[in-house]
Amino acid sequence: MGHGDFLQLAQNYVIFAKPSGPKPSGNGRHAIINYSVLSEAVGYRLRRAQLAVFQDFGESFAAEGLRPADFSVVLLVKHNPGLKQSEVAEALGIQRANFVAIVDGLEGRDLVERRKSETDRRVQALHLTPLGEQFAENMLTTWQAHEDRMVEKLGGPEARDELIRLVNRLTE
Amino acid sequence: MGHGDFLQLAQNYVIFAKPSGPKPSGNGRHAIINYSVLSEAVGYRLRRAQLAVFQDFGESFAAEGLRPADFSVVLLVKHNPGLKQSEVAEALGIQRANFVAIVDGLEGRDLVERRKSETDRRVQALHLTPLGEQFAENMLTTWQAHEDRMVEKLGGPEARDELIRLVNRLTE
DNA sequence: CCGCTACAGTTATACTATATAACTAATTTG
Protein backbone atom coordinates (compact mmCIF):
# COMPACT_ATOMS: atom_id res chain seq x y z
CA MET A 1 0.00 0.00 0.00
CA GLY A 2 1.32 3.40 -0.98
CA HIS A 3 1.71 6.26 1.38
CA GLY A 4 -1.19 8.06 -0.18
CA ASP A 5 -3.72 5.28 -0.04
CA PHE A 6 -5.89 6.23 2.86
CA LEU A 7 -9.55 6.18 3.41
CA GLN A 8 -11.37 9.41 3.46
CA LEU A 9 -14.60 10.76 4.79
CA ALA A 10 -16.59 13.78 3.77
CA GLN A 11 -15.67 15.53 6.95
CA ASN A 12 -13.09 16.89 9.24
CA TYR A 13 -12.55 14.88 12.36
CA VAL A 14 -10.11 17.02 14.03
CA ILE A 15 -8.87 17.72 17.42
CA PHE A 16 -9.24 16.39 20.83
CA ALA A 17 -7.39 19.38 22.00
CA LYS A 18 -4.46 21.56 21.41
CA PRO A 19 -1.71 22.50 23.81
CA SER A 20 -2.75 25.39 25.95
CA GLY A 21 -0.65 28.34 26.87
CA PRO A 22 2.34 28.98 29.07
CA LYS A 23 -0.22 29.70 31.74
CA PRO A 24 -2.05 32.82 30.60
CA SER A 25 -0.99 34.39 33.86
CA GLY A 26 -2.32 31.86 36.29
CA ASN A 27 -2.92 31.91 40.00
CA GLY A 28 -0.99 28.67 40.28
CA ARG A 29 -3.98 26.64 41.49
CA HIS A 30 -4.94 23.69 39.42
CA ALA A 31 -8.00 21.57 39.91
CA ILE A 32 -7.18 17.90 40.20
CA ILE A 33 -8.87 16.29 37.31
CA ASN A 34 -9.91 12.76 36.58
CA TYR A 35 -9.15 12.17 32.93
CA SER A 36 -10.78 8.77 32.90
CA VAL A 37 -10.02 6.80 29.75
CA LEU A 38 -8.51 9.86 28.09
CA SER A 39 -5.22 9.19 29.84
CA GLU A 40 -4.67 6.07 27.81
CA ALA A 41 -6.82 6.70 24.77
CA VAL A 42 -4.72 6.05 21.70
CA GLY A 43 -6.25 8.90 19.72
CA TYR A 44 -5.95 11.45 22.49
CA ARG A 45 -2.38 10.70 23.43
CA LEU A 46 -1.38 10.43 19.80
CA ARG A 47 -2.91 13.80 19.05
CA ARG A 48 -1.19 15.42 21.99
CA ALA A 49 2.15 13.97 20.98
CA GLN A 50 1.72 14.99 17.38
CA LEU A 51 0.94 18.54 18.42
CA ALA A 52 4.02 18.64 20.60
CA VAL A 53 6.19 17.45 17.73
CA PHE A 54 4.65 19.94 15.32
CA GLN A 55 5.17 22.61 17.92
CA ASP A 56 8.87 21.93 17.89
CA PHE A 57 8.83 21.71 14.13
CA GLY A 58 7.13 25.08 13.92
CA GLU A 59 9.63 26.69 16.25
CA SER A 60 12.48 25.18 14.26
CA PHE A 61 11.21 26.65 11.02
CA ALA A 62 9.64 29.85 12.31
CA ALA A 63 12.37 31.95 10.73
CA GLU A 64 11.92 30.31 7.33
CA GLY A 65 8.15 30.39 7.60
CA LEU A 66 8.11 26.79 6.48
CA ARG A 67 5.12 24.70 7.36
CA PRO A 68 5.10 20.91 7.50
CA ALA A 69 3.37 20.68 4.14
CA ASP A 70 5.97 22.94 2.53
CA PHE A 71 8.73 20.87 4.02
CA SER A 72 7.24 17.68 2.66
CA VAL A 73 6.78 19.10 -0.80
CA VAL A 74 10.33 20.42 -1.06
CA LEU A 75 11.63 17.09 0.19
CA LEU A 76 9.62 15.05 -2.29
CA VAL A 77 10.41 17.28 -5.24
CA LYS A 78 14.07 17.16 -4.35
CA HIS A 79 14.09 13.39 -4.34
CA ASN A 80 11.64 12.93 -7.18
CA PRO A 81 12.27 15.72 -9.67
CA GLY A 82 9.82 15.89 -12.52
CA LEU A 83 6.87 14.36 -10.72
CA LYS A 84 3.50 15.70 -11.70
CA GLN A 85 1.90 18.16 -9.33
CA SER A 86 -0.93 15.74 -8.74
CA GLU A 87 1.44 12.89 -7.98
CA VAL A 88 3.16 14.86 -5.27
CA ALA A 89 -0.19 15.96 -3.90
CA GLU A 90 -1.51 12.43 -3.78
CA ALA A 91 1.67 11.08 -2.24
CA LEU A 92 1.23 13.54 0.61
CA GLY A 93 -2.50 13.06 0.87
CA ILE A 94 -3.22 16.63 -0.11
CA GLN A 95 -6.12 17.36 -2.41
CA ARG A 96 -4.99 18.71 -5.73
CA ALA A 97 -7.21 21.77 -5.29
CA ASN A 98 -5.48 22.67 -2.05
CA PHE A 99 -2.11 21.78 -3.41
CA VAL A 100 -2.20 24.63 -5.91
CA ALA A 101 -1.74 27.28 -3.24
CA ILE A 102 1.12 25.36 -1.66
CA VAL A 103 2.99 25.17 -4.94
CA ASP A 104 2.11 28.80 -5.66
CA GLY A 105 3.79 29.71 -2.41
CA LEU A 106 6.92 27.71 -3.06
CA GLU A 107 7.11 28.95 -6.62
CA GLY A 108 6.66 32.51 -5.38
CA ARG A 109 9.66 32.01 -3.13
CA ASP A 110 11.60 30.67 -6.10
CA LEU A 111 12.15 27.32 -4.45
CA VAL A 112 10.09 25.17 -6.78
CA GLU A 113 9.45 25.44 -10.48
CA ARG A 114 6.50 24.27 -12.56
CA ARG A 115 7.55 22.97 -15.96
CA LYS A 116 4.90 22.25 -18.53
CA SER A 117 5.43 18.75 -19.86
CA GLU A 118 6.22 18.62 -23.58
CA THR A 119 4.48 15.30 -24.03
CA ASP A 120 1.35 16.20 -22.09
CA ARG A 121 0.61 19.85 -21.87
CA ARG A 122 -1.85 19.40 -19.07
CA VAL A 123 0.91 18.36 -16.75
CA GLN A 124 3.00 20.57 -14.54
CA ALA A 125 6.20 18.75 -13.67
CA LEU A 126 7.77 19.97 -10.44
CA HIS A 127 11.46 20.69 -10.00
CA LEU A 128 13.56 22.48 -7.44
CA THR A 129 15.17 25.69 -8.58
CA PRO A 130 18.88 26.16 -7.86
CA LEU A 131 17.82 28.26 -4.89
CA GLY A 132 15.45 25.48 -3.93
CA GLU A 133 18.26 22.93 -3.96
CA GLN A 134 20.30 25.11 -1.70
CA PHE A 135 17.32 25.78 0.52
CA ALA A 136 16.66 22.06 0.78
CA GLU A 137 20.14 21.46 2.15
CA ASN A 138 19.70 23.94 4.98
CA MET A 139 16.17 22.75 5.50
CA LEU A 140 17.34 19.21 6.05
CA THR A 141 19.97 20.34 8.51
CA THR A 142 17.37 22.23 10.49
CA TRP A 143 14.99 19.32 10.25
CA GLN A 144 17.62 16.86 11.47
CA ALA A 145 18.18 18.95 14.58
CA HIS A 146 14.46 18.91 15.20
CA GLU A 147 14.26 15.18 14.62
CA ASP A 148 17.22 14.57 16.90
CA ARG A 149 15.43 16.40 19.70
CA MET A 150 12.39 14.19 19.18
CA VAL A 151 14.46 11.03 19.16
CA GLU A 152 16.22 12.11 22.30
CA LYS A 153 12.90 12.72 24.01
CA LEU A 154 11.81 9.26 22.96
CA GLY A 155 14.89 7.74 24.52
CA GLY A 156 17.05 7.00 21.51
CA PRO A 157 16.93 5.58 17.98
CA GLU A 158 15.62 2.20 19.10
CA ALA A 159 12.68 3.83 20.81
CA ARG A 160 12.09 5.87 17.68
CA ASP A 161 12.11 2.76 15.51
CA GLU A 162 9.71 1.08 17.87
CA LEU A 163 7.39 4.07 17.78
CA ILE A 164 7.44 4.22 13.99
CA ARG A 165 6.77 0.51 13.83
CA LEU A 166 3.77 0.87 16.12
CA VAL A 167 2.19 3.92 14.55
CA ASN A 168 2.60 2.46 11.10
CA ARG A 169 0.29 -0.35 12.12
CA LEU A 170 -2.42 2.24 12.63
CA THR A 171 -2.16 3.51 9.08
CA GLU A 172 -2.00 0.14 7.34
CA MET B 1 3.06 18.05 34.97
CA GLY B 2 -0.65 18.31 34.36
CA HIS B 3 -2.25 17.40 31.12
CA GLY B 4 -2.87 21.00 30.27
CA ASP B 5 0.66 22.25 30.76
CA PHE B 6 1.97 22.63 27.25
CA LEU B 7 3.96 25.23 25.56
CA GLN B 8 2.27 27.32 23.01
CA LEU B 9 3.20 29.49 20.10
CA ALA B 10 1.31 32.25 18.44
CA GLN B 11 0.70 30.10 15.41
CA ASN B 12 -0.76 27.05 13.88
CA TYR B 13 1.74 24.41 12.98
CA VAL B 14 -0.50 22.05 11.33
CA ILE B 15 -0.40 19.29 8.91
CA PHE B 16 2.09 17.39 6.97
CA ALA B 17 -0.79 15.95 5.10
CA LYS B 18 -4.17 14.43 5.40
CA PRO B 19 -5.38 11.09 4.09
CA SER B 20 -6.38 11.38 0.48
CA GLY B 21 -9.39 9.82 -1.10
CA PRO B 22 -10.46 6.32 -1.96
CA LYS B 23 -8.81 6.93 -5.31
CA PRO B 24 -10.79 9.72 -6.99
CA SER B 25 -11.30 7.38 -9.91
CA GLY B 26 -7.74 6.45 -10.70
CA ASN B 27 -6.12 4.81 -13.67
CA GLY B 28 -4.43 2.40 -11.31
CA ARG B 29 -0.91 3.63 -12.12
CA HIS B 30 1.09 4.97 -9.28
CA ALA B 31 4.39 6.72 -9.57
CA ILE B 32 7.03 5.11 -7.41
CA ILE B 33 8.04 7.75 -4.99
CA ASN B 34 11.09 8.24 -2.85
CA TYR B 35 9.84 9.55 0.46
CA SER B 36 13.33 10.15 1.80
CA VAL B 37 13.35 10.91 5.51
CA LEU B 38 9.60 11.30 5.57
CA SER B 39 9.19 7.53 5.87
CA GLU B 40 10.67 7.56 9.33
CA ALA B 41 10.08 11.11 10.43
CA VAL B 42 8.45 11.05 13.83
CA GLY B 43 6.18 13.99 13.11
CA TYR B 44 5.02 12.75 9.76
CA ARG B 45 4.28 9.19 10.80
CA LEU B 46 2.67 10.39 14.01
CA ARG B 47 0.44 12.75 12.10
CA ARG B 48 -0.58 10.07 9.65
CA ALA B 49 -1.40 7.66 12.45
CA GLN B 50 -3.34 10.25 14.37
CA LEU B 51 -5.42 11.04 11.32
CA ALA B 52 -6.15 7.37 10.79
CA VAL B 53 -7.30 7.02 14.39
CA PHE B 54 -9.45 10.13 14.20
CA GLN B 55 -10.86 8.82 10.96
CA ASP B 56 -12.08 5.74 12.74
CA PHE B 57 -13.29 7.86 15.63
CA GLY B 58 -15.26 10.02 13.25
CA GLU B 59 -16.87 7.07 11.56
CA SER B 60 -17.74 5.59 14.93
CA PHE B 61 -19.51 8.74 16.03
CA ALA B 62 -20.84 9.93 12.69
CA ALA B 63 -24.40 9.09 13.70
CA GLU B 64 -24.15 11.02 16.94
CA GLY B 65 -22.33 13.90 15.30
CA LEU B 66 -19.84 13.80 18.14
CA ARG B 67 -16.42 15.24 17.55
CA PRO B 68 -13.36 14.39 19.58
CA ALA B 69 -13.59 17.61 21.55
CA ASP B 70 -17.23 16.93 22.43
CA PHE B 71 -16.33 13.44 23.52
CA SER B 72 -13.59 14.72 25.77
CA VAL B 73 -15.79 17.34 27.35
CA VAL B 74 -18.61 14.94 28.11
CA LEU B 75 -16.10 12.49 29.56
CA LEU B 76 -14.44 15.08 31.79
CA VAL B 77 -17.69 16.58 33.00
CA LYS B 78 -19.02 13.13 33.79
CA HIS B 79 -16.00 12.30 35.90
CA ASN B 80 -15.53 15.77 37.36
CA PRO B 81 -18.97 17.25 37.83
CA GLY B 82 -19.00 20.86 38.93
CA LEU B 83 -15.73 21.88 37.37
CA LYS B 84 -15.56 25.40 36.09
CA GLN B 85 -15.88 25.87 32.37
CA SER B 86 -12.40 27.28 32.21
CA GLU B 87 -10.96 24.36 34.15
CA VAL B 88 -12.34 21.86 31.68
CA ALA B 89 -11.12 23.99 28.82
CA GLU B 90 -7.64 24.24 30.23
CA ALA B 91 -7.50 20.54 31.03
CA LEU B 92 -8.19 19.81 27.39
CA GLY B 93 -5.94 22.52 26.06
CA ILE B 94 -8.81 24.41 24.51
CA GLN B 95 -8.86 28.17 24.72
CA ARG B 96 -11.69 29.45 26.82
CA ALA B 97 -12.94 31.59 23.96
CA ASN B 98 -13.29 28.58 21.69
CA PHE B 99 -14.68 26.48 24.47
CA VAL B 100 -17.82 28.57 24.68
CA ALA B 101 -19.19 27.26 21.39
CA ILE B 102 -18.43 23.67 22.36
CA VAL B 103 -20.37 24.00 25.60
CA ASP B 104 -23.12 25.88 23.76
CA GLY B 105 -23.46 22.89 21.46
CA LEU B 106 -23.57 20.34 24.25
CA GLU B 107 -25.96 22.46 26.23
CA GLY B 108 -28.14 22.86 23.15
CA ARG B 109 -28.34 19.09 22.88
CA ASP B 110 -29.28 18.94 26.55
CA LEU B 111 -26.24 16.87 27.43
CA VAL B 112 -24.42 19.38 29.58
CA GLU B 113 -25.70 22.03 31.92
CA ARG B 114 -24.15 25.31 33.01
CA ARG B 115 -24.86 26.10 36.63
CA LYS B 116 -23.97 29.51 37.98
CA SER B 117 -21.92 29.10 41.11
CA GLU B 118 -23.53 30.53 44.23
CA THR B 119 -20.21 31.48 45.77
CA ASP B 120 -18.74 33.07 42.65
CA ARG B 121 -21.26 34.32 40.19
CA ARG B 122 -18.71 34.63 37.42
CA VAL B 123 -18.32 30.88 37.34
CA GLN B 124 -20.27 28.43 35.23
CA ALA B 125 -20.00 25.00 36.81
CA LEU B 126 -20.52 22.20 34.34
CA HIS B 127 -22.67 19.14 34.98
CA LEU B 128 -24.16 16.40 32.87
CA THR B 129 -27.90 16.44 32.52
CA PRO B 130 -29.77 13.17 33.10
CA LEU B 131 -29.84 12.78 29.33
CA GLY B 132 -26.15 13.53 29.30
CA GLU B 133 -25.44 10.77 31.80
CA GLN B 134 -27.32 8.33 29.66
CA PHE B 135 -25.62 9.59 26.54
CA ALA B 136 -22.24 9.19 28.20
CA GLU B 137 -22.91 5.51 28.81
CA ASN B 138 -23.62 4.80 25.16
CA MET B 139 -20.81 7.07 24.13
CA LEU B 140 -18.34 5.07 26.16
CA THR B 141 -19.58 1.82 24.68
CA THR B 142 -19.09 3.20 21.19
CA TRP B 143 -15.75 4.58 22.13
CA GLN B 144 -14.58 1.30 23.59
CA ALA B 145 -15.35 -0.46 20.31
CA HIS B 146 -13.31 2.17 18.50
CA GLU B 147 -10.47 1.85 20.96
CA ASP B 148 -10.55 -1.93 20.71
CA ARG B 149 -10.11 -1.68 16.96
CA MET B 150 -7.11 0.55 17.44
CA VAL B 151 -5.57 -1.75 20.02
CA GLU B 152 -6.10 -4.70 17.73
CA LYS B 153 -4.38 -2.90 14.90
CA LEU B 154 -1.50 -2.16 17.21
CA GLY B 155 -1.16 -5.82 18.07
CA GLY B 156 -2.71 -6.01 21.51
CA PRO B 157 -2.83 -4.23 24.86
CA GLU B 158 0.91 -4.53 25.46
CA ALA B 159 1.62 -2.79 22.18
CA ARG B 160 -0.87 -0.11 23.13
CA ASP B 161 0.79 0.42 26.49
CA GLU B 162 4.15 0.64 24.81
CA LEU B 163 2.83 3.18 22.33
CA ILE B 164 1.28 5.32 25.05
CA ARG B 165 4.49 5.14 27.02
CA LEU B 166 6.48 6.33 24.02
CA VAL B 167 4.22 9.12 22.86
CA ASN B 168 3.91 10.43 26.40
CA ARG B 169 7.62 11.09 26.36
CA LEU B 170 7.03 13.51 23.54
CA THR B 171 4.59 15.59 25.54
CA GLU B 172 6.52 15.72 28.77
C1' DC C 1 -11.81 12.15 -37.82
C1' DC C 2 -15.34 13.09 -34.44
C1' DG C 3 -17.36 12.97 -30.22
C1' DC C 4 -17.24 11.14 -25.68
C1' DT C 5 -14.78 10.39 -21.69
C1' DA C 6 -11.02 10.99 -18.59
C1' DC C 7 -7.48 13.69 -16.67
C1' DA C 8 -4.42 17.88 -14.81
C1' DG C 9 -4.69 21.92 -12.99
C1' DT C 10 -7.22 25.70 -11.36
C1' DT C 11 -10.78 28.72 -9.08
C1' DA C 12 -14.31 29.51 -5.90
C1' DT C 13 -16.46 28.52 -1.82
C1' DA C 14 -17.52 26.69 2.67
C1' DC C 15 -16.55 24.65 7.08
C1' DT C 16 -13.76 23.39 11.20
C1' DA C 17 -10.25 24.22 14.46
C1' DT C 18 -7.61 27.54 16.40
C1' DA C 19 -5.64 32.27 17.91
C1' DT C 20 -6.13 36.95 19.57
C1' DA C 21 -8.18 40.99 21.29
C1' DA C 22 -11.64 43.38 23.51
C1' DC C 23 -15.49 43.53 26.32
C1' DT C 24 -18.78 42.67 30.65
C1' DA C 25 -19.53 41.35 35.08
C1' DA C 26 -17.85 39.72 39.35
C1' DT C 27 -14.25 39.14 42.66
C1' DT C 28 -9.92 40.00 45.03
C1' DT C 29 -6.25 42.78 46.63
C1' DG C 30 -3.47 46.78 48.02
Place this chain on the structure above:
DNA sequence: CAAATTAGTTATATAGTATAACTGTAGCGG
Protein backbone atom coordinates in the same frame (compact mmCIF):
# COMPACT_ATOMS: atom_id res chain seq x y z
C1' DC D 1 -12.66 51.91 47.94
C1' DA D 2 -9.77 51.80 43.56
C1' DA D 3 -7.06 48.91 40.84
C1' DA D 4 -6.05 44.60 39.27
C1' DT D 5 -7.57 39.99 38.30
C1' DT D 6 -10.68 36.41 36.88
C1' DA D 7 -14.67 33.91 34.20
C1' DG D 8 -17.11 33.97 30.54
C1' DT D 9 -18.31 35.86 26.24
C1' DT D 10 -18.21 38.06 21.54
C1' DA D 11 -16.01 39.24 17.40
C1' DT D 12 -12.70 38.47 14.14
C1' DA D 13 -8.83 36.44 11.59
C1' DT D 14 -6.19 32.58 9.82
C1' DA D 15 -4.85 27.73 8.45
C1' DG D 16 -6.13 23.35 6.84
C1' DT D 17 -9.34 20.81 4.52
C1' DA D 18 -13.48 19.41 1.43
C1' DT D 19 -16.35 19.88 -2.61
C1' DA D 20 -17.95 21.42 -6.94
C1' DA D 21 -17.34 23.46 -11.17
C1' DC D 22 -14.62 25.04 -14.81
C1' DT D 23 -10.68 25.08 -18.58
C1' DG D 24 -7.68 22.96 -21.41
C1' DT D 25 -5.65 18.68 -23.02
C1' DA D 26 -5.37 13.82 -24.20
C1' DG D 27 -7.01 9.37 -25.59
C1' DC D 28 -10.30 6.18 -27.33
C1' DG D 29 -14.07 3.85 -29.97
C1' DG D 30 -16.95 4.11 -33.69
